[in-house]
Amino acid sequence: MKRKIMETGILLFDKNGFKSTSVQDIVQELGVTKGTFYYYFSSKEELLKEIHLLYIESIIKQQEEIMNNPFYDFAKKLHEIILMQISTIRIELRSARIFTREMRHLSRDNFLEIKEKRSAFRHNVQKLIEEGITQGILQKGRADIITMAILGMTNWSYYWFSPEGEVPEEKVADIFLDLILNGISNDSVYTPNI
Amino acid sequence: MKRKIMETGILLFDKNGFKSTSVQDIVQELGVTKGTFYYYFSSKEELLKEIHLLYIESIIKQQEEIMNNPFYDFAKKLHEIILMQISTIRIELRSARIFTREMRHLSRDNFLEIKEKRSAFRHNVQKLIEEGITQGILQKGRADIITMAILGMTNWSYYWFSPEGEVPEEKVADIFLDLILNGISNDSVYTPNI
């Protein structure tokens, strides 16, 4: 039952937003009563928090498996991390969207707890970029801003990518990775602001 | 007064979200009463709609000025469009965030009206990419997905870029443009998935 409530919560929070989804909406969908909801969750916010935790802990775990894989070189790691995020869409699209949109509705304590894990995820990506620079594979540059550019691409994909569309997720990951590493210009002569 | 209501609405919708901001919150901030609000706006949603329109029409207008500037070549246009979006942060950060987060709270008709303009903006970027390809400046590829990657970078910047930070917006735009055109790898030999 708890799992069913979470699934329905994810569905409705994504569709209508946390604030616009009432506990009534959730239990009605499940054919149970409000009392049941509060038997499993102490508040609507707790449900939101558990949804956040489930998601962030899942992708942090995947990320760490990639980072710690001794058979992966730098490029493979970057590719896998980007692919992982895009692939996540297929099974956790809704959670991912809730994650980026509804975090502000967590209370201060829960907010900070989630924010910390979110930062950890970002730092791991940034660390990877910095390693690439150290190894001479990447150009020197602002690793922090590059990181944000990459996360921007992947996070934004939750709002347009459709697993049912004509382009499969692997293809999107390839395009992203190629863009990030090589750019899209035909030669390398262009220098901005000249 | 109408302008002041809009400004306060932007402030609060951004800070707390559309659903979590009550008409009471807005008028209280201004020291007027609810009656006043409803004299200028027929509903809370209408305020949201006007905020959306003000923003999207402003950036569409800027975009078109760039696109139609006969003195700009392709690269300059791309640079200017990216810079324009980042620069917007300084004066319209809040509107931009509301734009990406609260659109779902518009009623069907208003939603469609805004969505159309939003698509127009995206299509203009995509058209620019396609021109670049046609002109041989860019490599052949999925212009649509490249467009989403670019929009992802810029839209995401609303959630981390701070005009008060150490990196100025022009620098961010340069980094983004360089990433998009040339990538970040040290050479061009890398080919993913081989």
Added chain:
Amino acid sequence: MKRKIMETGILLFDKNGFKSTSVQDIVQELGVTKGTFYYYFSSKEELLKEIHLLYIESIIKQQEEIMNNPFYDFAKKLHEIILMQISTIRIELRSARIFTREMRHLSRDNFLEIKEKRSAFRHNVQKLIEEGITQGILQKGRADIITMAILGMTNWSYYWFSPEGEVPEEKVADIFLDLILNGISNDSVYTPNI
């Protein structure tokens, strides 16, 4: 309207208790809606607080007028204060009962504010007793416990005295005063615990 809400609140809080009286009960009695209630009071507790304040400030004011009356001697003052409390029944019986029964439902801050005024009332009575002792009118003794005995008599009367009964309030006040000053035994020879 605010006054009407207070009157109804006094009626129902006395009859059924603060906790057992819902805001719905109050507004239903008045034929208005809950919104109206919350237009005048920020919470149910605030109504309770205002009821407390109205009562305690009223009797403190009366008490001070008696205490400061230069034409009253000690005995007259004591008589008037006891009579005042009994007389209050006729118009503020319900408030008086709420006062002694529902105070615990005030939040900490409101509780302390009311408690302070309540103590002031008690201290004034005790001060009067101490004056009587100093002036040689009363026997020496524990003024504090005597005070509690007197307050017990008068406060308890709220639970049995009926203004419609055969004994008028002045008569009750006389009996109380006589009991306090002279006791009920036929002579003064009795000494307890011998």
Added chain:
Amino acid sequence: MKRKIMETGILLFDKNGFKSTSVQDIVQELGVTKGTFYYYFSSKEELLKEIHLLYIESIIKQQEEIMNNPFYDFAKKLHEIILMQISTIRIELRSARIFTREMRHLSRDNFLEIKEKRSAFRHNVQKLIEEGITQGILQKGRADIITMAILGMTNWSYYWFSPEGEVPEEKVADIFLDLILNGISNDSVYTPNI
């Protein structure tokens, strides 16, 4: 277990009131579940009723032992009854307070049952006063109102007397009895309202 539930009920009903104490509060305090509660009591009200009965039957029994003691004269009886009530504080303070405050939450039938016993207690006191008058020990007067004055003193003591304070209960009983019999004025010449 039943006894433990009653003890906890007494504790919490006194501390927070009947209405503000949930069955959940009680079983939580005991580390058991709601099912257990309903195994021993058919409803929350039944617990309240048993608490009332336990208390009132206990003090009625004590009262009757005093009244029927052939070695006690009138004054001794009055003294013992007052002392008994004050002494009760030490072991049954909470029950006594619940008794005077929560009776209204009993259903009609239970209410009447308890009320009858309560009246019996009061009538016994009044009968004692009347006997004193008949025997010429007390002045003629309204025995009913005198009774209420005495009960007021003793009942009120539940709200201020502390067994840990500097004045022991025997001393309080002595002061009360002396006040009732002899009054507190230094002579007997005072006549009110002249």
Added chain:
DNA sequence: TATGAATGAGCCTTCATTCAT
């Protein structure tokens, strides 16, 4: 142009109680 009073629907949450196990 602006106010202030009122509405009514809906929201989150609590809680006494039931019942199969």
Added chain:
DNA sequence: TATGAATGAAGGCTCATTCAT
């Protein structure tokens, strides 16, 4: 004897909106 899951009614409170002035 005791548990754990579930119910359903009610409670306090919020809020977008209306309307006479």
